[in-house]
Amino acid sequence: MSLAATGELVALAAGTGDAVPAFNVITLEHVEAVITGAESAGAPVILQVSENAVKFRYGRLLPLARAATAAAEQASVPVALHLDHVQSDDLLRQTPDAGFSSVMYDASRLPYAENLAATRAAADWAHAQGLWIEAELGEVGGKNGRPPLDAHAPAARTDPAEARAFVADSGVDALAVAIGSVHAMTTRTAALDHDLLGRLTAALDVPLVLHGSSGLPDAELTAAVTGGITKVNVGTALNLAMTSAIKEFLTAHPEAVDSRKYLTVAREAMAEAVARIIGVLRAR
Numbered sequence: 001m002s003l004a005a006t007g008e009l010v011a012l013a014a015g016t017g018d019a020v021p022a023f024n025v026i027t028l029e030h031v032e033a034v035i036t037g038a039e040s041a042g043a044p045v046i047l048q049v050s051e052n053a054v055k056f057r058y059g060r061l062l063p064l065a066r067a068a069t070a071a072a073e074q075a076s077v078p079v080a081l082h083l084d085h086v087q088s089d090d091l092l093r094q095t096p097d098a099g100f101s102s103v104m105y106d107a108s109r110l111p112y113a114e115n116l117a118a119t120r121a122a123a124d125w126a127h128a129q130g131l132w133i134e135a136e137l138g139e140v141g142g143k144n145g146r147p148p149l150d151a152h153a154p155a156a157r158t159d160p161a162e163a164r165a166f167v168a169d170s171g172v173d174a175l176a177v178a179i180g181s182v183h184a185m186t187t188r189t190a191a192l193d194h195d196l197l198g199r200l201t202a203a204l205d206v207p208l209v210l211h212g213s214s215g216l217p218d219a220e221l222t223a224a225v226t227g228g229i230t231k232v233n234v235g236t237a238l239n240l241a242m243t244s245a246i247k248e249f250l251t252a253h254p255e256a257v258d259s260r261k262y263l264t265v266a267r268e269a270m271a272e273a274v275a276r277i278i279g280v281l282r283a284r
Helices: 006-016 028-041 051-056 062-073 112-128 160-170 194-203 218-227 236-252 259-282
Strands: 020-024 045-050 079-086 102-105 132-137 174-177 208-210 229-234
Touching (some): 006 229, 020 028, 045 051, 051 079, 102 112, 112 132, 112 160, 218 229, 229 259
Parallel strands (some): 020 229, 132 174
C-alpha cells in the first residue's frame, strides 16, 4: 500500500467523529510495532518522528524516515508519516524530500506574537510544498527539557478566543491544544478539562490534536475523542512497554546477549500497546 497523507487520515476521522492515532517512533522496532498493532486493529495510523528522535539518530532524518516509508508501503492499513515538534527551520525544510506529508511546527515556547509570526512563516512554506501543518498554542509541558507547568494553571491552557485568532492568522491546518495533559508522563493520572475542550471545539474549525496522551486513563482518552479531539499523539506509552519488556526478559535471562531476543519481546509489547490504545480510542 502506498503512503497515506496525514491530512487525509485526519479529515476522514473528523468526518466520522473519530480520532486517528499518531505514534512517535525512534527505532525500526517502534515502526514495525506500530504497524503491526494497527494492522491487528484494522485501523489507519500515523508514524511520527520527532525532532528529538532525529537528534538521537545523529541529526540524520533520512535513515529512519526511509525505513518507516518502506515499512509503511508494505502495510495492509493506511500509514502516514508526520514530522513532530519541529523547532529547527533546517529540519522543517527536509520534510518533503524525506517522505513526510505533514509537520508539527512547534513555536509554542515563544511569546504569542513571536509564535504566531514563526508559525505563519512555517505554514506558508509548508503549504507551498503541499504539506499539512499542525501547531501548538498553550503549554502542554514536559517537552525538550522544559519542566511541566501545573497542567491546571490558567497560563498553561489554550484560550478559545486566542486560539481562534491564532488559527485564522497563522493558516495552520490543525491545532494541538493544552487542556490538562503533559508530555512524558509515566503514570496515567492526568485529567483533562473537558469543559475547555468543548469550548475549543465550538470556537475552532480545524482539527484539534491531543499531545501527552500517555498520561491519561482510558476513560479520559475516550472522552477526549467524544469531545472533539481528532488526532491523538502517543509516545511514552510505547517506550514504557518496550523498556518494561526488555527489563523483564533480561531479569529472567541474565545470560542473554543476542539483542534479537529481547527486541522481539519489546516489539511485541509495543504492538500490543498500540492495538490496545486504538481500541480505547474507538470505544465510544
